[in-house]
Amino acid sequence: xxxxxxxxxxxxxxxxxxxxxxxxxxxxxxxxxxxxxxxxxxxxxxxxxxxxxxxxxxxxxxxxxxxxxxxxxxxxxxxxxxxxxxxxxxxxxxxxxxxxxxxxxxxxxxxxxxxxxxxxxxxxxxxxxxxxxxxxxxxxxxxxxxxxxxxxxxxxxxxxxxxxxxxxxxxxxxxxxxxxxxxxxxxxxxxxxxxxxxxxxxxxxxxxxxxxxxxxxxxxxxxxxxxxxxxxxxxxxxxxxxxxxxxxxxxxxxxxxxxxxxxxxxxxxxxxxxxxxxxxxxx
Amino acid sequence: xxxxxxxxxxxxxxxxxxxxxxxxxxxxxxxxxxxxxxxxxxxxxxxxxxxxxxxxxxxxxxxxxxxxxxxxxxxxxxxxxxxxxxxxxxxxxxxxxxxxxxxxxxxxxxxxxxxxxxxxxxxxxxxxxxxxxxxxxxxxxxxxxxxxxxxxxxxxxxxxxxxxxxxxxxxxxxxxxxxxxxxxxxxxxxxxxxxxxxxxxxxxxxxxxxxxxxxxxxxxxxxxxxxxxxxxxxxxxxxxxxxxxxxxxxxxxxxxxxxxxxxxxxxxxxxxxxxxxxxxxxxxxxxxxxxxxxxxxxxxxxxxxxxxxxxxxxxx
Numbered sequence: 001x002x003x004x005x006x007x008x009x010x011x012x013x014x015x016x017x018x019x020x021x022x023x024x025x026x027x028x029x030x031x032x033x034x035x036x037x038x039x040x041x042x043x044x045x046x047x048x049x050x051x052x053x054x055x056x057x058x059x060x061x062x063x064x065x066x067x068x069x070x071x072x073x074x075x076x077x078x079x080x081x082x083x084x085x086x087x088x089x090x091x092x093x094x095x096x097x098x099x100x101x102x103x104x105x106x107x108x109x110x111x112x113x114x115x116x117x118x119x120x121x122x123x124x125x126x127x128x129x130x131x132x133x134x135x136x137x138x139x140x141x142x143x144x145x146x147x148x149x150x151x152x153x154x155x156x157x158x159x160x161x162x163x164x165x166x167x168x169x170x171x172x173x174x175x176x177x178x179x180x181x182x183x184x185x186x187x188x189x190x191x192x193x194x195x196x197x198x199x200x201x202x203x204x205x206x207x208x209x210x211x212x213x214x215x216x217x218x219x220x221x222x223x224x225x226x227x228x229x230x231x232x233x234x235x236x237x238x239x240x241x242x243x244x245x246x247x248x249x250x251x252x253x254x255x256x257x258x259x260x261x262x263x264x265x266x267x268x269x270x271x272x273x274x275x276x277x278x279x280x281x282x283x
Numbered sequence: 284x285x286x287x288x289x290x291x292x293x294x295x296x297x298x299x300x301x302x303x304x305x306x307x308x309x310x311x312x313x314x315x316x317x318x319x320x321x322x323x324x325x326x327x328x329x330x331x332x333x334x335x336x337x338x339x340x341x342x343x344x345x346x347x348x349x350x351x352x353x354x355x356x357x358x359x360x361x362x363x364x365x366x367x368x369x370x371x372x373x374x375x376x377x378x379x380x381x382x383x384x385x386x387x388x389x390x391x392x393x394x395x396x397x398x399x400x401x402x403x404x405x406x407x408x409x410x411x412x413x414x415x416x417x418x419x420x421x422x423x424x425x426x427x428x429x430x431x432x433x434x435x436x437x438x439x440x441x442x443x444x445x446x447x448x449x450x451x452x453x454x455x456x457x458x459x460x461x462x463x464x465x466x467x468x469x470x471x472x473x474x475x476x477x478x479x480x481x482x483x484x485x486x487x488x489x490x491x492x493x494x495x496x497x498x499x500x501x502x503x504x505x506x507x508x509x510x511x512x513x514x515x516x517x518x519x520x521x522x523x524x525x526x527x528x529x530x531x532x533x534x535x536x537x538x539x540x541x542x543x544x545x546x547x548x549x550x551x552x553x554x555x556x557x558x559x560x561x562x563x564x565x566x567x568x569x570x571x572x573x574x575x576x577x578x579x580x581x582x583x584x585x586x587x588x589x590x591x592x593x594x595x596x597x598x599x
Contacts, residue, residue, distance in 0.1 A: 015396070015397065015400070018392055019396070019400055019403075019404060022389065022392060022404055022407060022408065023403075023404075023407050025467075026407040026408050026410050026411055026471075027407060027410060029411075029419065029422040029423060029426065029464075029467060030410065030411075030414065030422065032422055032425070032426050032433075033418070033421060033422035033425060036425050036431065044430070044431045045430055045431060047432070047433055047435065047436035047446070048433050048436060049433045049437075092314050092315040092318065093315055095311040095312065095314070095315065096311065096312040096314075096315035096316065098311065099307070099308045099309075099311045099312035100312060103304050103305075103307060103308040104301070104304055104305075104308070105304055105305035105306075105307075105308030105309060105312075106305060107308075107309065108308070108312075110316075111312055111315075111316050114316065114319060114320065115319060118319045118320075118322075118323050120521075120524045120574060120578060121323050121327075121571075121574070122527075122528045122547065122567075122570050122571055122574050123528065124528065124530060124546075124547040124550045124551055124567060124570060125326075125327060125330060125550070125567040125568070125570050125571040126322070126323055126326035126327060126330070126567075127550075127551070127554075127555070127567075128326075128330055128333070128550065128554040128555070128560065128563045128564050128567050129325075129326035129327070129329035129330045129333060129564065129567075130326050131554065131555055132329075132333070132340075132560055133326070133329070148318075148322060149322055151318050151319070151322060152318075152319060152322035152323050155315055155318060155319050156319065159315060209413060212415065213415050213416055215415075215416060215417050215530065215531040215534070216530055216531070216547070216551070219534075219551075219555075220551065220555050230415075231415050231416075231417040231418075231531075234417055234418075234421065235417065235534065235535060245430065245431070247425060247428075247430075247431050250421055251421070251425065254415075254417075254418040254421055254422070257415060257418065258413075258414055258415065258418055261413045261414065261415070262410060262413060262414075264413070265406065265409050265410060265412075265413040266406060269402075269405060269406045269409050272409065273405065273409070273475055273478075276472075276475055276476075277475055277476060277478070277479035
C-alpha cells in the first residue's frame with residue numbers, strides 16, 4: 001500500500017497501539033483457558049488470571065491419568081472420523097468441481113445451487129430424523145454414523161471453494177502439452193495436477209476445520225466412547241468426584257485439541273484466507 | 284436466482300460429443316450431489332412427516348397421526364417457543380450488527396497495516412476462527428464463572444460487579460457473555476470477507492476521490508462502501524444464517540437456563556433430550572422454515588445475488 005514509506009512518530013505509535021489491541025482481542029480468551037489449564041485443583045478458585053503455582057497435573061490427568069480413557073478415546077474418534085470425512089469430501093468435491101469447471105453439462109447450476117442450500121441448512125433440523133433413522137439401522141453411536149452427516153458439512157464448502165479455484169486454472173495448458181506429444185493422462189498429470197494441488201490442499205484444511213468443530217452431530221448421534229468426538233466429550237466431562245469441578249481437565253483437553261488447529265492456521269494462513277474468500281466472495 | 288434463459292445445446296439435436304460430456308459430467312459430479320441430498324433432503328422430508336404424528340420414543344406404540352396438532356401446541360406456547368424465537372432473533376441481530384462494525388474495523392487494519400505486521404495480524408485474527416466453538420465457549424465461561432473466573436475480581440471497581448455476581452444466573456448478563464463469545468469467534472470470518480471486498484475496490488477510484496479533495500468519511504461512504512456492497516451483503520447473510528442456528532455456546536454456558544434458550548436448543552431438548560420425536564420434528568421444521576425465510580428476505584429485499592457473488596456466472 002501507499003503507507004510503506006517513513007512514518008511519523010505519532011503514526012508509528014498509533015499502529016503499535018492498534019496492533020496490540022488486535023492481538024489482545026484475538027488471543028486473550030485463548031490465553032485465559034491456557035492459564036486455567038495450568039492451575040491446581042485448589043488454585044482454580046483463586047480469582048486471578050494466572051495460576052499461583054504452575055502444574056502439569058491437568059494434562060497428566062487427561063493423557064495418562066484417570067480421565068485418559070475418556071479423553072484419548074474421544075481424541076482418537078475425532079481424528080479418525082474427521083480425517084475420513086475430510087478425505088471423502090475432498091475426493092468427491094474435486095471430481096464434482098472438475099466437472100463443473102471443465103465440462104459442459106445440464107444441471108451444473110442445480111449442483112452448485114443445492115450445495116449452497118445444504119450449507120445454509122440448520123444442522124439441528126436434520127439431526128432428529130437422523131437420530132431416529134440411525135437407531136433403526138444400527139448407525140447410532142458408530143464412526144460411520146458421524147462420517148455421513150459430516151459430509152453434509154464439508155461437501156458444500158469444498159465444492160464451492162474448488163469450483164472457484166478450478167475456474168482459474170488455465171486448462172489450455174493441457175492441450176498444449178498434448179500437442180507437444182504427451183498422452184491425455186500425462187498432459188493432465190503434468191500440467192494440471194500441480195496447478196490444482198494447492199486448491200485441493202486448502203480445501204482439505206478448511207473441510208477438516210469444519211468437521212473438527214462439529215458439536216451438534218457429536219452430542220446427538222453418539223452415546224458412548226464408541227464414537228463420541230472431543231467437542232461432545234468435553235461437554236460431558238465430569239470431575240473425579242461429584243464435588244470436584246472438572247474445570248482444569250476440560251481446560252487442558254481444550255488446549256490439546258486446539259493445538260493442531262492453531263498449528264495448521266499458522267502454517268497455512270495465506271492459503272486458508274484465499275480459499276475461504278475465493279469460495280465466498282468473488283465478484 | 285432464476286434459471287438461466289440461455290437456450291441450451293445450440294440448434295437442433297445434440298451432438299454425440301455433447302451427450303457423452305453430459306454423461307461424464309453427471310458421472311463424476313453425481314456422487315457428491317447425491318450424498319448432499321440424501322444427508323439433508325431426505326431427513327428434512329422425514330422430519331416433516333414425523334412432525335404430523337404424536338410420537339415419543341419412550342412409548343413407540345402410541346404413535347398416532349395428529350396432523351398439525353404439534354405445530355398448534357408449539358405456537359400456543361408463549362413461555363417456551365416464542366421466547367426462544369425472540370432470544371434467537373435478538374442474538375442474531377445484535378451479533379451480526381456488532382460483527383459487521385468490528386469486522387470492518389479489523390479488515391481496515393489488515394488492509395492498511397504495514398507489510399511487516401500484516402501477516403502477523405492476519406494470523407492472529409484467524410486464531411479465533413480456528414478455535415472450536417465449544418472450546419471458545421468454555422474459555423469465556425471460565426473467565427466469568429463465579430467459582431473459577433477472574434473477571435469479577437478484575438472489574439470489581441465497576442458499579443454492579445462484585446465477587447458475588449453470577450453472570451450466568453440472569454438473562455442480561457448471561458446473554459451478553461453468550462453473544463460476546465459468538466462475536467469473538469466469528470468476527471474473523473466477516474473480517475476476511477470484508478478484506479476481500481476491500482481489495483476489490485479499485486485503487487484509482489480512491490485516488491481520484493482523494494485528488495478531488497474528498498474527506499476520509501466521504502471516501503468511505505461514497506467510494507469504498509458502495510463498491511463493497513456485494514461482499515457486505517454476502518457476509519451479513521451468511522453470518523445471520525449462522526447466528527440463527529446458534530447452539531454450542533448456549534449449550535455449554537447455560538444449557539438454556541436464565542431464559543437463554545434458543546430455537547436450536549429447544550429442538551435438541553425436545554427430540555433428543557425428551558425423546559418427543561413428533562414435537563421435536565415440528566420444532567426442527569419451523570427452524571428450517573425460518574432459515575428459508577431469512578434467505579428469501581435477503582435475496583428479495585436486499586438483492587443479495589449469491590450466484591454472481593460467487594463467480595457462478597462463469598458456468599456456461
